[in-house]
Amino acid sequence: MNLRFFELTAIMLVLFTSCNSNEKKNAETASEDIIVEEVVIDSHTSENALDWEGTYIGTLPCADCEGIERTITINKDQTFVAKDNYLGKKDGVFDSRGYIKWTDNGQKIMLSDDNETSYFAGENTLTQLDQSGNKITGELADLYILKKQNVSQDDDIVFTDTKWILVKLKGKDISESEAFISFATEENRVFGHAGCNTFSGTYKIKNNTQLELSKIATTMMACPDMTIEDQFMDVLNTADNFSLNGNTMTLNKAKMAPLAVFETAE
Structure with a gap:
């Protein structure tokens, strides 16, 4: 009987050792099968990857006016100058200036104005965000995008000898008008x-x-409605600079x- 007991004990010991050995091998095999994934962190942000310095312009929706023409100039030292022109309102021009603060890991810009207005910084655009820092959605979403005004040495070639069709005058869209301007190199x-x-x-x-x-002269024909012409001539007597952005040209003070905003003739 003792012999039988020792035989059973020996068999159980062999089986236990074999199980432990198999478990150890399975664990080692499983550990060898683990693939270590390399996590690549994209360090590019709007702040360090985009040429964000410059002047951005757009016309925002307005509840009680024809629109808000907003111009924001962001400088290399991270200061800004902003101007809001409430179209159709007397004394509707407001200026602000201060500094910018990069938020959301360098993707958004917050101005140090009274409302701490925030923008998403994109490629040559600033998109105004709502008070929660989210992009505005809906049919008017595109109107909250300010576009950068790009001017380079080569832009003189585009600016001159081009027929520029008037499309917007003092904030108002111009339709069914023959108004245009051209700057001849000759x-x-x-x-x-x-x-x-x-x-x-x-x-x-x-x-x-x-x-x-200078030396602006016109013919003397009279027309039933001279509103556009009178305002256009006032712009020509007032403007002291221009800007180019693709096929769009503006005259500014x-x-x-x-x-005034112009587009190239097709």
Whole structure:
């Protein structure tokens, strides 16, 4: 009986040792099968990957006016100058200035204005965000995008000898008008159509964007409605700089919102 007991004990000991050995091998095999995934962290942000310095312009929706023309200039030292022009309102121009703060790991910009307005910084765009820091959705979403005004040395080639069709005048869309302007390289001559009469004169460009118009003369034809022409001529007598962005050109006064917006003729 003792012999039988010892035989059973020996068998159980062998089986236990075998199980432990198999478990150890399975554990070692499982550990060998584990694939260590390399986590690649993208360190590119709007702050360090985009050329965000510059001037951005757009017309925002307005509940009690025709629109808010907003111009924001962001400087390399992370200061800003902003101007809001409430279209159709007397004394509706407001200025602010201060500094910017990068948030959301360098993807968004917050201004140090009274409302701490935030923008998502995209490629040549600033998209205004709501008070919770989210993008505004709906049919008017695109109106909250400010576009950067790009000007380079080569832009003079595009600016001159091009027929620029007037599409917006002092914040109002212009339709069914023949108004246009063109800057000829020959003798630095400017000419165009003001809506009723044609006009011509001379121009000078300094520092790539500063514009000086002089000797502007028009024909003397009378038309039933001279509203567009009168405002257009006022712009020509007021504007002191221009900006280019693709096929769009604006005439401006200082750093105010654009006085007139033009597009290239098709």
